Amino acid sequence: MxxxxxxxxxxxxxxxxxxxxxxxxxxxxxxxxxxxxxxxxxxxxxxxxxxxxxLPEALTLETFHYVLTEAGFLLYLRNSLVVALITVLGSCVLALLAATAVARFRFRMRTSILVMVLVVQMVPLEALVIPLFLQVRDLQMLNSLIGLSIVYIALSVPFAVWMLRGFVAAVPVEVEEAAYIDGASWGRMFWSVLFPLVAPGLVATGIFSFIVAWNEFILALTFLNEGDKYTVAVGLRQFFGQYTTDWGAMMAASTIITLPVMLFFLAVQRGLVSGLVQGAVKG
Amino acid sequence: MGDPVATRPAASTAGRRPSRRGASLRARRRLLPWTLLLPALLVIGILLLYPLLRVVLLSFQDYDLSNVVSGESDYIGFGNYVQLLTDPYLWRVALPNTVVFAVFAVGGTVVFGTLVALLLRTLGRIARTTVISCIMLAWAMPAVSGTYVWVWIFDVDRGIVRQLLQAAGLVGPEGINWFTERLSFYAIVTLNIIHHGFPFVAVTVLAGLLTVPRELYEAALLDGATAWQRFWHVTVPTIRPVFAVVTILSTIWDFKVFAQVYLMPGGSGANPEVLNFGVWSYIRSFSRQEYGLGSAIAVMLTLMLLVITIVYLRSLFRDEELR
Amino acid sequence: MARTRALSVTALSAVVALVASACGDGGEGRTLEVWIMEGTNPDATEYFEDIGEQFREETGVEVSVEFQPWADAHDQFVTAMAGDTMPDVAEVGTTWTPEFAAAGGLVDVTDRVGDTDHYVDGLVEAGQLDGRLYGVPWYAGVRSIVYRTDVFEELDLEEPEDWEELRDVAVTIAEEKEDMTAFPIAGGAMHQMTPFIWGNGGDIAVQEEGGTWTAGLDSAEAREGLSFYTDLALEDGTSTTGATTWLETDLQDNFIDGNVAMMISGSWTPAAILEGNEELEGNIGAFPVPGPDGGTSPSFLGGSHLSVMSGADDEDLAWTFIELLTSEENMQRWSEDTTYFPGTQEQLDPYTESDDPLVQPFAEQMSEAGTTVPVSENWGKIEGDQTLPTMLQAILDERSTVDEAAAAAAQDVEETLNEGS
Structure with a gap:
């Protein structure tokens, strides 16, 4: 037995x-x-x-060589990287502040703001192209990587606010209270208590913003008219001819586009685990 | 069973907290949320809200290419909306395509993503990092390339699915064109969307799972809860906000899915049976240069999403979740 | 596969910058902005470096060329018009010219061009709106039937000279070559279908005296032509199930892969096909689309105009650039690079006597039976709406009969063309 x-x-x-x-x-x-x-x-x-x-019979790296050099992807990669990093940083900071406000404070119009932030994401991007183009032109941000990044921040912040709001709300209030009892100011509490606890959420948000900035093409295409400012997603479009498509080059370029996202993830993935560590410490 | 959760105070206590401090501090406290919100609101207001307002204004106009160039407006009141709402195409094709597809896509993405997240939690650190990195590939693949790959996989004449089905004797030598039927067309789109969308859900839910304090599980284990009970009564309530966000956002994205339909064979207008709201709006705006009508479709899509989201929040989640 | 050697914009701008710094004394620091469609000419970068050099020598003004991918060019034009960020000179697809002109985006060049007799008629026609010319014919292409000569030899077939023969040839191939699609009927490719409507005496639409359009798709002639074309797939089995949703690019991809024996394809494609699959060298030929009882069926004459955009800083300067591009010498080099036909009749003539089996049939098709779609500012909407592919797919998918689909499409075409008038 x-x-x-x-x-x-x-x-x-x-x-x-x-x-x-x-x-x-x-x-x-x-x-x-x-x-x-x-x-x-x-x-x-x-x-x-x-x-x-x-099951390819013969392999060639010629398409990669072609994409990186002749098709200009080295430059596009650099541009995209600049745009994506500014976007990630900007949207994470802005969203964390805003998310804390809506998750931890009660104030008038809080619900309206939350709903508004949700609503702006509901409009199909395709419908926004022309109004947004006019707006960006009036702000003198056409053909500028920074300008494009700011637009991407605007696009990813609403999402990030909603996402981080969940993470901030999930942090037990007692943890904060404990910090106050220890005499910490709000700023100190925010930085040394709240911030580490929502780090996994920040990482997930960061990855999201990175991918938005990295893969978006309609806006990049309309805002950037100069070849040396193109991002990778815009670069991808050159393989679509009027009557033909250069599949090999397109797929090689797609592969090249995909890899940095993985690298970015590997770079920030530790943050995903830090929540676990925090949990243990807290206990 | 729900006990471990109930001990967590609702976020509403946060507002009462500073009462024992000074009055000036209280005033500062009142300003603090607005200070925190200001930068995000500025960016959203200038770059999203204002253009959105312009879209709404456009939807009340008869606006074509010559208006675009001259900048003149030509208001026609609710004309565009009347035209849309009386069009049987809206009720017979565009609306069902959008809504039914979204239900399946959101359900599929969230369920599959959550299962993957639960699976990932049971893995060791190295295995977990490796698997997530691979999953990232699906997310990172540009939607354009991803869609073409799915179209190749389902290529009617020489695709791998066709070959497998034919080898299994399920499809005759003449084949079936699954791109022309609404149902099979959207089945492929759904697969594409789940493939592209589940990594986000998996990573987010995993991040949520990792913030659940260990003690809660330990307590539940002591109470003799089964794995399912632990998931349903400990995990789900604790990371409810994360689920809410994931579901709402997936709903929003899947309602306005564009490239994954537009780039499919027949999806750019040649087969009107398979268009959804997003593609319909795009074709009206850009292919036919009826920006007013295209904007009206976009506004209707937005309103529809708004209603759904509110119903969602009301019924699925506790009221205080939003307030 | 087709290596449309997309040019390196980077290299180009580097060169432009270099040229600018080396010759900074010329001009008053002005630049002429030009949009050229990307992918037409494999060597466009080099070509436009030379043109830029010539232009600078002539006028002292720099040229800055931006290459726009065809796929998004239409939207790019629209946003540029809305945002007033248009270039000075642009290459405009022939079917877009009336549309952009009506919107006020293009400058009337009727008086500058003067006599248009030496241009290919169809291109001049396509560039007009209310009798005024808005685009200078630059280059053109036309579609004919491209086929596998090795398959024809193996099965002892001759180039068909009327529709009956075309059907017999296709059916023979379909029966004998199991691993090949004899003559795919691509549901998403409009200009593969139109020769069968035009060839049978039908029309997409005709403009009446008062300017009103009447659709011709539902005429007996058009329906008969459509029935012949779609029956090739539905009755005679010369196509495949998948072709119902094929686009023109799918035709070419499958031909390159050796899966297709005959297809209607553009005059610019043989070079790309051979580049995509060298084994086809010497094994492909072409013949004009036959008429129902002999002769040639008209096929769509597509191509590009060069236009001065409204808001150009200096219209005279822009015009000088267009004149330079369309000069005989530059035109000839462009045609050689791109394998498109030049837009002037006298330059086209030598091609019709060419002994190249992949050039002559197309040139013949173009000068004898090249035709255009209805010239209207609203045509772009019909193209954008994919009215004709919708009709074709509905028939091929057997959702509608030829009569039903043609009637529906005719109604759409008529309504759209008469919009705003």
Whole structure:
């Protein structure tokens, strides 16, 4: 009897591990298959629209060379990086402040502001192109990477406010109170208590803003008229001709566009775990 | 069972807190939220709210390319809205395409993303980082490239899905064009959207999961709660705000999905049966240069989302969540 | 696959900057801004460096060229017009010219051009609005049938000379070559279909005396032509299921992959096809789209105009640039680089006598049977709405009969063309 009761949980755990890893494999397959498709068609010599590219007969890196040098992607990468980093920084700071305000204070018009912030995200971006273009022109921000970044901050802040609001609200108020009892000012409490606790939320928000700034193209295309200011997403458009599409180059460029997001994630992923650490300390 | 959660005081106590401090401090406190909000409101107001106002004004005008150039306006009252609302196309095609699709896409994305987040939490640190990095790929892939890849995968004549189905004997040699049927068309769009959208949900929910204090689980374990009970009674209530955000935002995005429909075969207008609000508005505005009508569609989409979001917040989440 | 050697804008601006610094004494620091569509000419960067050099020598003014991808060019023009950030000179697609002119974005160049007889008729026609000319014909292309000569030889087939023969050839290939699509009917490709409407005596729309348009898509001739074309897919099995949603690019991609035996394709494509698949070298040929009982069916004459944009700083200077681009020598080099046909009749003539089997049939098609879509400021809306592909797809997908689909499309076309008049 005792032997049996002891053995059962052990096999359960074994099965559980198998189940976990099977699930991981399934998730990875679903996620990576299209990505594999993208990479495979960028290095395959013969890139029609078919599935021949799945197992390319011959490989070439020529498309990458072409995309980076002749098609100007080195410059576009640099531009996009500048825009994305300014956007991430700007939207995280602005959103954290605003999120704290709506999650921790009660004041008049709080609900209206929250709803307004939500509503501005509901308008299809395509409908905003012309009014936004006129606005940006009046602000003298056309053809400027900073100008574009500010627009992207505006685009990602509403989202970030809503997201961070949830994270700030999830931090128990006692933690804050404890800081006040210790004699901390609001600013000090904000910086040394609230900030570390919402760090995982900030990371998730940061990744989101990064991707928004990195992949957006309609606005970038309309605001940037000079070739040396283009971002990667705009650069991607040059492979679409009037009657033809350069699939190999497009997929190579897409691969190049995708990688920095992963690198950015790897750079900030520690923040995602810091919440766990905090939780332990708090206990 | 809900006990561990109930001990968490609602955020409403925050407002009462500073009562024992000085009056000047209280005044400063009153200004503090506005100071915190100001920068974000400025940016949003100038670059989103004002253009949005212009879109609303446009929707009451007959505005075409020559108006764009000359800048003159030509107000026609509710003409655009009357034209739209009396168009059977809206009720028969655009509305169902938008709403039904969004229901499935949001449901699929949130459920799948949450499952992945739960899975990720059980993994060790290195495995977790590796898996998230891979998931990031799906998110980071530009929507344009991602859509083309899905179209290739489902290519009617030579796509891998077709080949598999044919090998399994489910499809005859003449094949089926799944891009021409609304249902199959949107099934592919849904797959594309879930693929592109679940990493956001997974990462956000995971971040939320990691902020749940350990003690809560330990307490629940001591009470003898099963895994499901722990998820439903500890995890869900604690990270409810995160779920709310994820669901609302996914709803907003999936209602106005554009590139993933526009770039599909027939999705840019050649097959009117498969258009949704976003694409419809775009085609009206840019392909037909009826900016007034296109803006009216956009405004209607916005209003629709607004109503849905409010109903959502009211019914799904406790009232104090928003106040 | 087609390597449209998209140019490096970076390299270009670097060169422009270099030229500017080296010759800073010329001009008064003025620059002429020019928009050129990207992807038409594989060597456009180099070409426009030379043009810029010539222009500077002539006028002392620098040229700054921005290359706009075709895919978004229309929207770019619209926002630029709205924001008053237009260039001085721009390449404008022929079907956009009346639309932009009506909106007030282009300058009337009728008097500057003067006599238009030496231009290809269809291009002049396409550039007019209310009898005034807004675009100078630059280059043009036309579609004919491109086919695999090796397949024709293997099956002992001749180039068809009327529709019956065309159908027989396609059916033979469909029966004999199982791994190939004989003659795909692409549902999203409008100008592959129009020759069958025009060839049978039908019209998309005709303008009456008073300026009102009457749609011709639902005429007996047009419907008969449409039936012939769509029946190739529905009855004769020369197409595939997937082709219902193909665009023109899909036709070309599949031809390059060796899956297609015959297709209607542009005069500018053979070079790209050969570049995409070298094994096809020597194995492709072309012939004009035959008429129902012999002769040639008209096919759409597409191309570009050069226009002076309203708000140009100096219209004379802009015009000088257009004259330079359309000079005989520059035109010839452009045509050679792009494999498009020049926009003047006298420059086109030599091509019709060319012995190149991939040039002559197209040139013949262009000078004998090149035609345009209804010239109207509202045509862009019909194109944007994809009215014709909608009709075609509905038939191919058997959601509508030819009669129903043609009637619906005719109604749409008529309503749209008569808007605002």
């Amino acid at each position: 005792t032997v049996r009761t002891r053995r059962r949980p052990r096999t359960r755990i074994g099965w559980r591990a198998v189940g976990t890893w099977a699930a991981v494999a399934g998730v990875l397959f679903f996620t990576l298959f299209p990505a594999y498709f993208m990479v495979a068609s960028s290095v395959s010599v013969q890139t029609g629209s078919g599935t021949d590219v799945l």
